[in-house]
Amino acid sequence: MRIFRVGGAVRDALLGLAVHDEDWVVVGATPEQMIAAGYLPVGKDFPVFLHPATREEYALARTERKTGRGYQGFSFHAAPDVTLEEDLARRDLTINAIAQAPDGALIDPFGGQRDLRHKVLRHVTESFREDPVRILRVARFAARFQDFTLDEGTLALMRAMVAEGEADHLVAERVWQELARGLLEGRPSRMFEVLRACGALQRVLPELQGDAHAMAAVDLAAQRQAPLPVRFACVTRGLGDGPEGAATLKALCTRLRVPNECRELAEVVLREQAAIQDSDPLPPAGIVRLLERCDALRKPQRFEQVLLACEADARTRLGLAEGDYRQGRRLMAALHAARSVATAEIASQAQAAGLAGEAIGERVHQARVDAVAAVL
Numbered sequence: 350m351r352i353f354r355v356g357g358a359v360r361d362a363l364l365g366l367a368v369h370d371e372d373w374v375v376v377g378a379t380p381e382q383m384i385a386a387g388y389l390p391v392g393k394d395f396p397v398f399l400h401p402a403t404r405e406e407y408a409l410a411r412t413e414r415k416t417g418r419g420y421q422g423f424s425f426h427a428a429p430d431v432t433l434e435e436d437l438a439r440r441d442l443t444i445n446a447i448a449q450a451p452d453g454a455l456i457d458p459f460g461g462q463r464d465l466r467h468k469v470l471r472h473v474t475e476s477f478r479e480d481p482v483r484i485l486r487v488a489r490f491a492a493r494f495q496d497f498t499l500d501e502g503t504l505a506l507m508r509a510m511v512a513e514g515e516a517d518h519l520v521a522e523r524v525w526q527e528l529a530r531g532l533l534e535g536r537p538s539r540m541f542e543v544l545r546a547c548g549a550l551q552r553v554l555p556e557l558q559g560d561a562h563a564m565a566a567v568d569l570a571a572q573r574q575a576p577l578p579v580r581f582a583c584v585t586r587g588l589g590d591g592p593e594g595a596a597t598l599k600a601l602c603t604r605l606r607v608p609n610e611c612r613e614l615a616e617v618v619l620r621e622q623a624a625i626q627d628s629d630p631l632p633p634a635g636i637v638r639l640l641e642r643c644d645a646l647r648k649p650q651r652f653e654q655v656l657l658a659c660e661a662d663a664r665t666r667l668g669l670a671e672g673d674y675r676q677g678r679r680l681m682a683a684l685h686a687a688r689s690v691a692t693a694e695i696a697s698q699a700q701a702a703g704l705a706g707e708a709i710g711e712r713v714h715q716a717r718v719d720a721v722a723a724v725l
């Protein structure tokens with residue numbers, strides 16, 4: 350059996366980037382031989398094994414053949430006679446189809462090094478078609494490798510796949526997984542750009558069509574290393590702050606099984622963004638109500654994320670390039686003041702004075718309003 354390093358690890362090393370996880374391909378072995386050598390079988394769909402010590406993935410060289418639509422619509426052929434070149438030929442992009450032998454020699458039959466030098470995202474062979482997730486992967490790589498261009502032939506192939514309905518059968522979890530990873534890249538707008546160019550955006554995310562401000566906002570959020578929920582909220586904030594926008598957001602989140610953390614932040618931002626942007630003239634009582642609507646008193650960290658998304662939007666939409674985001678600064682100061690109110694003490698005093706229920710709540714609210722008034 351011969352073992353080669355493959356995929357992202359080889360690519361990233363050639364780019365001079367940090368290598369996160371190593372993938373290996375094994376040529377000339379059977380599953381039985383792998384198990385006998387101590388490897389642990391883990392592949393549900395493919396013969397993939399974990400190295401007993403390093404836990405890295407070792408996949409038997411395989412070829413793939415499409416048998417149906419979508420993510421699950423293919424079968425594979427893994428046998429000791431599958432060559433390294435055959436295994437590389439069924440991979441997605443040339444830059445991901447370079448193998449490295451134990452002595453360091455590179456096996457690069459599809460010009461991956463050339464495409465790395467020329468900064469091109471190019472499919473390896475027609476077998477790109479066999480996995481529609483690759484449409485999302487290419488879009489995500491475009492967001493990561495910002496100065497790479499997408500080969501025209503690859504874009505045409507992706508367009509053809511979308512036209513044939515391939516993007517309609519993607520499993521929700523995989524769509525979200527790739528989308529989330531793309532949102533976390535350096536320039537998320539490029540992912541949407543590529544998805545739009547090949548027609549996949551209309552199929553997978555019809556709600557998010559052509560919102561230039563949202564795109565600028567999510568790129569700004571990425572520049573500032575904002576966490577995923579903030580970036581997602583930037584993208585969805587253009588859906589409209591009325592009930593229709595909220596319903597669209599809900600449908601989108603349900604369809605893609607968006608995690609609650611992302612969903613909740615997007616909901617708050619969509620609903621409260623206008624109020625936050627226009628919060629300057631609000632009296633202290635209005636500020637406290639805004640904070641309460643955002644559940645900021647209980648979830649101050651989430652509120653900070655809400656403000657981050659609003660700030661990214663304000664800076665791009667209103668051309669507020671640098672300097673102070675006044676609304677954010679004021680609301681954080683107000684939140685800090687409101688949270689410093691000794692609620693338990695006020696409640697027990699109110700109780701001692703014979704108040705109950707709502708009246709106690711009213712006392713606490715008033716104390717918060719006073720505290721906010723003192724700092725604004």
Ligand SMILES: Nc1ccn([C@@H]2O[C@H](COP(=O)(O)OP(=O)(O)OP(=O)(O)O)[C@@H](O)[C@H]2O)c(=O)n1
Pocket residue numbers: 355356357358372439440441442445446480482483486
């Ligand atoms: N749909 C897919 C998924 C993976 N691969 C191949 O399997 C390798 C490993 O896949 P994965 O670990 O998912 O991606 P990486 O390329 O390592 O990228 P990342 O840096 O995002 O992990 C890829 O490089 C590519 O050769 C593929 O051809 N088609």
